[in-house]
Amino acid sequence: MSTDRQAEPAAAEEAEEAEARTPAEADPETEPAPEAATPDTPAAPEAEPEAPDTVAEAEARADAGAGADAEAGADAEPDADAEGNAGADAEAEAEAGADAEAEAEAGAGAEAEAEAGAGGNAGADAKAGADTGAGAGTGAGAEAGAEARTDVEADAGARGDAGAEAEAEAGADVEAGADAESGAEAGAGTGADAGAGAAVDGVVPAGLSEAQAELAAQRVERERIARRKAEREAPVDAGAKLSGKAADLLAAVRAVESGAKPPAATFDEAPAAPRRPAPAPPQPRTPAPRPVAVAPGTVEEVRVVLARGGAPEALAAETAAALGEDAAEALAENPWRLLSVASVRPTQADGFARALLGAGAGPGDERRTGALVGWLLLQAALKGHTALEAPVLRSALAQYAVPDPAGALETAIAEGAVLVFQEPLGAPGAQYEEGEEEPVRILVGLEGSAMAEESLADGLARLANAFDALADWDKAVGAAPNPSAAELIRAVAGHGLVTHTGGEAARAEAAALLAAAGELGLRTCLAAHAPGGPDSVTVAGLLSGTEGPGRDADGQFALDLLVVLDAPQLDVETAAALVESVPDGARLVLSGDPGVLGSAGAGRVFADVLAARACPQVVSRTPDPGPVGELVSGVGIGELNQVEAPGKEVVIVPVRDAAEAVHRTVQLVAESVPRAFGIPADEVQVITPGHGGSAGTRALNAALKERLNPGPGRFGGFDPGDRVVHVPSPGRAVPARVVSADAQGLHLERAGARTVVPKEQVEARVRHGWAVTAHQAVGARWPAVVVVLPGDAAEALSRDWVYTAFGRAERHLSVVHGVDQALPRAVAEVLPKPRTTRLTGLLKALVASAREQPE
The missing domain is CATH 3.40.50.300 (P-loop containing nucleotide triphosphate hydrolases)
Known part of the structure; x- marks a missing residue:
């Protein structure tokens, strides 16, 4: 027996219900803040080039031209919205005025090994399945009946609208309101960082929020790391003149990578492997320095500089937090330091610099090139890289009209803004014959990651x-x-x-x-x-x-x-x-x-x-165990086959467009799954590839709230009883439920405990949680899961995304399937993008x- 396919309800009734729940209805969630715009830059700028991931991609970009936006041969990154970059024009037509959102759910980092799918060797056929609450139909007849459906009209604009939000390259250009999965959650800096460093060797002072306590503890640990690292030779002394091996590395960046010299011509021998230092004797506990809050006067001074350059004054607090007490002076001297704010892009910083400096703001200005090097490495970090190969970074600099990319990189290294590393590619201790050179690569990274x-x-x-x-x-x-x-x-x-x-x-x-x-x-x-x-x-x-x-x-x-x-x-x-x-x-x-x-x-x-x-x-x-386990094990090794699901543990619900996908999802959560399995709607989780689009989390959450907990959204778009996702710090997504709200903020209940999100942080840190992305769902499981795959999500799919989403289900999995053959193709062929580490x-x-x- 294969998985059943759903029998259809009456066409007229279903068409009416589908139309009533179209995602075009008002979304109670507040949209992200608009991206920074300058006099020379439109509010929704065209897509910018981004740092490629590999040397091959860098060469491909060079062949395609400095303005090429897509990486050569690279599919869209899984679960990563880049609406402000790829497809910005299409989105402007489909969702006029909506702000782009950058999400980095890049599903790379885990090597695909045969052991990942140990014990399982089968998958699920994309055509198999049935709605849990409807009568069963099997075989070709049921499939033909499903394909012959004519009761729900196609949503003419759905695919074009959501296609503009297809997840291209995670972390490409971080927009205002970027989601937590990207590691660049908007608003995470000002509120959370205020408590960072307030701990004393791991002891968190009272009165800090959870996010502040977490960041404070991590700051303390980073300081402990710094003290340990101080006992060793640093790769490069920041701000000092290079000498010794570091100077050799700097001189070799061009020679080795350009082929002018073989590696051995510059590096006579591979550096000795570092030895683990003896454990340091216990040190007396010393209080960690408490953070100095940014003074209101500093924020006001920054606001004045921003206004003079035509940048949104709303960036003042975040800019002051990023640059410190001397932020206004630093920004006036080097306007490109505005790139320290996650939501600012190079074209916007260029416009700001031209407004302040006039004709002196040229593309080769060392202040600009140094800021660009750091910005590109930060963007790479959002995509999971801890370093970039030198030719990749030089190629990316060239795409931003830097006249001498190699010189700019060397200057950044010499000034200590970034570090350079030589990494042998051969096996440790490998012996090479006379004349044979050990392969190496030159990497560049930020001091923190290094x-x-x-x-x-x-x-x-x-x-x-x-x-x-x-x-x-x-x-x-x-x-x-x-x-x-x-x-x-x-x-x-x-x-x-x-x-x-x-x-x-x-x-x-x-x-x-x-x-x-x-x-x-x-x-x-x-x-x-x-x-x-x-x-x-x-x-x-x-x-x-x-x-x-x-x-x-x-x-x-x-x-x-x-x-x-x-x-x-x-x-x-x-x-x-x-x-x-x-x-x-x-x-x-x-x-x-x-x-x-x-x-x-x-x-x-x-x-x-x-x-x-x-x-x-x-x-x-x-x-x-069970059909779900068999399905997931098969996906792990690249197979999507039929699984036996006699108890409808796995169901495939075919849909033709986004509107039907939303309607079917609401049906499954509110009616079918609770009726067939006795699982309450509160224990059914919806997972979809992205936040945007006609069947993204925003549209699905709007429809699910209307059905499961209707209300006016009187607490900033939320009502008591709403399921939400709370993001206390970047990269964390905690399921919770709204209890109430008052002058302190939004009161949530999660895992049996109460927490309060300050009202100024609600927009950036809380979103409805009936539907989430796979990266928000990772690490958790639910009795039943509904995975929504609308047609416009095809390019966002990859093996690890499907594996993660399907694996969140314990007893039952429904797949609202509108991507045709893109699903088995993604499972078989689309592997996680590599990360440079x-x-x-x-x-x-x-x-x-x-x-x-x-x-």
């Missing part, structure tokens, strides 16, 4: 090398519930760092490990990306000190074993802070599914650790160095 990645590598090596094998685990191994759990317990018994891969069923193996360790008297902690019940904490809560075992006198976690679930969601800065806080002698297990979407922030930590093979890797052989190379070097050390 410091975090190097600290993370050091911390992982420290844990891998500093532990005491425990001899009491034999009994625990024998009592393990399955062979994979036994293998995991055995690996942790003998090693300080272990990776564990598997699907949802593999989480039980981590639980078995924790139970065994607890019986041995070890202090344990289970941390996950999203709230997961009383037995686990969130990574964010653990770092901020609001959850978990707390910290000891040295500021490190008071535990012996830390298991981190959802490890693919770790970005380098979060991972570095986490690992730095694990004490010597403790054990760390990184557990997760390599097939899901990668982290919202920069890096591909889990995939890089796996690729480095720096520690034991335990691959779960426990398959996910350094962690794998750093870890390999540290491992090789440790092996060379005498016993």
Whole structure:
């Protein structure tokens, strides 16, 4: 038996209902703030070029011309809105006046390995399925009947409108109101950062919001990282004249990459692998400096400068927060520093600079080129990169009319604005014959990412090398519930760092490990990306000190074993802070599914650790159960086949346009799934590729609110009882429900606890949550999930997006399917886009160095 296909209700009734719930109705959500415009720049500027990801793409762009906007041969990034760039003209016609929104749900970072789909080898046929509440129809007859439908008229403008919002390249040009998945959430800087750094070695002062506490704790950990890094030689001293190897690297950026010299002509030998320093003696706890709030006078001074240059004065607070107390003076001296504000684009900064500097604001101005280098690297970080190859960065600079891209890059390096690295591409310790050169690549990155990645590598090596094998685990191994759990317990018994891969069923193996360790008297902690019940904490809560075992006198976690679930969601800065806080002698297990979407922030930590093979890797052989598990396992290895679903566990609902997709989704959530499975509508989650379009989250949430919790939206577009998603910090999306609102802000209930979102942050941090994107859903599961795939979403699909979305369902999965053959094609062919990172190379070097050390 294959999955059933839905029998249709009466045509006239359905047409009427579909028309009544068209997404053209008013959306109660407040649109993002308009992007910054200048006298020389329209409010909705044309698409700008963006930094390509690879040397090949850079060459393709050069061939296509400096103004080329799309990367050569690159499909649209999964789950990433770039409405302000790709298709801006089309959107202007379809949604006049609507602001573009940039979302970076780039699903890259986890390497596709056969083990990701261990235990499963089948998928689901895109044509199979049935509506859970309707009579069953099977075989070709039901399919023909579905294709013969004529009761709902096609929405003439739906595809054109939403097509303009197809998710092109995540993080291309960060617009005002960019979503949390991009790591550039609008408003996250001014409110949240106000509390950053207010912690004292991990102790969070009272009175801070959750977002402030989290950011404060992370700031403290970054300062701890900086102190450790100060004991080592920095790759390049920022602001100092280059010398030694750094000067050689700078001189070689052109020579090596242009082919003028082979690598060996400049680098006589590969640099020695860095050695892990001995642990520093415990330091007395010193108070971390408390943040100095930006004075109102500073904001007013910045407002004056912005007005003089014709930029929106609404950017004053964010600009002052980014540039500090001397923001007005700095901005007047270098107007391109306006690019420090996430919502500002180069064309807008150019217009602002021309208004202030006049004819002196040329494209080759060193102030402009230096700001562009930093901006391009920040945009790359939004797409997951921690560094860019030098030729890629030079090519991107050329697209912004920089007359001497190589010279501009060298100047930025010499001034310490960015760092340059030589990374060997050969295997550590590989021997080369005489005349044979070791392959290298030249990378350029920002100091923050470089410091975090190097600290993370050091911390992982420290844990891998500093532990005491425990001899009491034999009994625990024998009592393990399955062979994979036994293998995991055995690996942790003998090693300080272990990776564990598997699907949802593999989480039980981590639980078995924790139970065994607890019986041995070890202090344990289970941390996950999203709230997961009383037995686990969130990574964010653990770092901020609001959850978990707390910290000891040295500021490190008071535990012996830390298991981190959802490890693919770790970005380098979060991972570095986490690992730095694990004490010597403790054990760390990184557990997760390599097939899901990668982290919202920069890096591909889990995939890089796996690729480095720096520690034991335990691959779960426990398959996910049931038809949904079989389907997801098949998707993980690139297959989308039929699955047997006798209980309608998997249903395909074919639709012809966005209006029908919205109507069918509301039907499924409000009627079909609750009637067929007894699952309340509150436990059904809708997942769709993006926020925009005629069947994006905004349109779906508007229709679902009208059906499930109608109201005037008297609290900033929200009513008591509304399902929402709260974004306390970039990259985190927490399901919640609206309770009330008052002068303090919007009161939410989530995971049994109450929280208040200040009213000035509601627009940027809260959106309705009946329908979410896959990146917002990652790490969580629901009894039933409805995945909506409208026709205009075809280019946004990829294997990891489909794998993530389908895998959120526990008992039932409905797929509202309007993309025809794009779904199986995406599963088979569209892999995650690669990310440029350094962690794998750093870890390999540290491992090789440790092996060379005498016993």
